[in-house]
Amino acid sequence: MAPPINDDAIVLRTADFSETSMVVTFFTRENGKISCLAKGARRLKNPFDTALDAMNVCKILYYPKNGDVLQLVTEAKLTDRFRVDSxxxxxxxxxxxxxxxxxxxxxxxxxxxxxxxxxxxxxxxxxxxxxxxxxxxxxxxxxxxxxxxxxxxxxxxxxxxPSLHECVGCSKKVEVSRGAKRIAFGMMDGGVLCANCRPGKRNVVSLSPEALGALQLLxxxxxxxxxxxxxxxxxxxxxxxxxxxxxxxxxxxxxxxxxxxxx
Ligand SMILES: [Zn+2]
Incomplete structure (x- = not known):
């Protein structure tokens, strides 16, 4: 068996696997997304406590398996609990x-x-x-x-x-100053379109210069x-x-x- 791996992980989702086990999908910092079998995780008294709830961040220990199979997680220690009321x-x-x-x-x-x-x-x-x-x-x-x-x-x-600064058609910079005209945004083209490139394009919406400026900052x-x-x-x-x-x-x-x- 390959040696176990330690990694930081965000819990993406959990699904019941058997009466006592769960499958947990983690996004780990060093190894990307992995799906793990967590044996005993559905028992009242279990080694993971509440670490495996979705949106929690924890430190996990798992045994890597080759191929497209489930990894085996044996430890999960909570680092950041996603505790909210609303x-x-x-x-x-x-x-x-x-x-x-x-x-x-x-x-x-x-x-x-x-x-x-x-x-x-x-x-x-x-x-x-x-x-x-x-x-x-x-x-x-x-x-x-x-x-x-x-x-x-x-x-x-x-x-x-999406391209928010330059036209996706010709790379011309778009104007977002106050008082500028509304700017075309092509859903399928994936970004803003200048007046020359706009004609003939499908699925186009328009953005106010304020909205586009805000999107660029966001x-x-x-x-x-x-x-x-x-x-x-x-x-x-x-x-x-x-x-x-x-x-x-x-x-x-x-x-x-x-x-x-x-x-
Ligand atoms: Zn253009």
């Missing part, structure tokens, strides 16, 4: 791990994406009191901003980021740009409308949680 925060957490699960492949490590996800899950936990005061249709602006930043960066890190890895933004309801609504369509297009299916994230 439904909005729970939805947000599920949304994050669902996207991460969808856009990653098994055994494809992405340290930066791991760290980014750990940060956004922490942000959701610390924004929980704000979330509690918000209704389901109306997540707080700070949470919406954190999630949009996460989604834009996630797609960037997996190579699916996509920045530098938190000085996106953390200071204050987005109006109107701009958030416009961004969510377009961005949800883009995400659904990338995922080739609608995501139920996205309906809740209208704004």
């Amino acid at each position: 439904t909005v925060a729970i939805y947000a957490g599920f949304h994050v791990v669902q996207l991460l699960n969808y856009f990653t492949e098994n055994f494809d490590p992405q340290n930066e994406l791991f760290d980014l996800t750990k940060i956004v899950l922490n942000d959701i936990v610390s924004l929980d009191s704000l979330c509690k005061a918000a209704s389901l249709e109306n997540p707080p602006e700070k949470l919406s901003r954190c999630l949009l930043h996460y989604e834009l960066r996630l797609l960037g890190l997996v190579g699916l980021a 996509a920045s890895p530098d938190e000085r740009f996106w953390k200071r933004l204050q987005l109006s309801q109107k701009t958030l609504g416009e961004i969510r409308g377009v961005w949800n369509q883009y995400l659904a297009h990338q995922m080739e299916r609608p995501v139920p949680i996205l309906r809740w994230l209208k704004r």
Whole structure:
């Protein structure tokens, strides 16, 4: 048997396997996404305690197996518990791990994406009191901003980021200053289109210069740009409308949680 591996891991999902065991999908920092059999995890007294709940971050020990089979996890020690009270925060957490699960492949490590996800899950936990005061249709602006930043960066890190600064047709820089005209955004082309490249393109929507400017800042890895933004309801609504369509297009299916994230 190959020696066991220690790794930091985010719990993406769990599924019952037998009366006493579970299959757990982890996104690990050094080895990417893996599916593990957790023997005894469904017993009342089990070696994992509550570490294997979705959205938790833990340190795991597992035995690697060759091929497309389940790994065997034998230890999981909790590092960051995803403890929230509000439904909005729970939805947000599920949304994050669902996207991460969808856009990653098994055994494809992405340290930066791991760290980014750990940060956004922490942000959701610390924004929980704000979330509690918000209704389901109306997540707080700070949470919406954190999630949009996460989604834009996630797609960037997996190579699916839309072109937000230059026309996807001819690479001409687009104008986003105040008073500029609305800018065409091609869902299928994957980014903004200049007036010359726009004709004849299908599935095109338009963005206000404010919304495009905000998207550019939200996509920045530098938190000085996106953390200071204050987005109006109107701009958030416009961004969510377009961005949800883009995400659904990338995922080739609608995501139920996205309906809740209208704004
Ligand atoms: Zn062009």
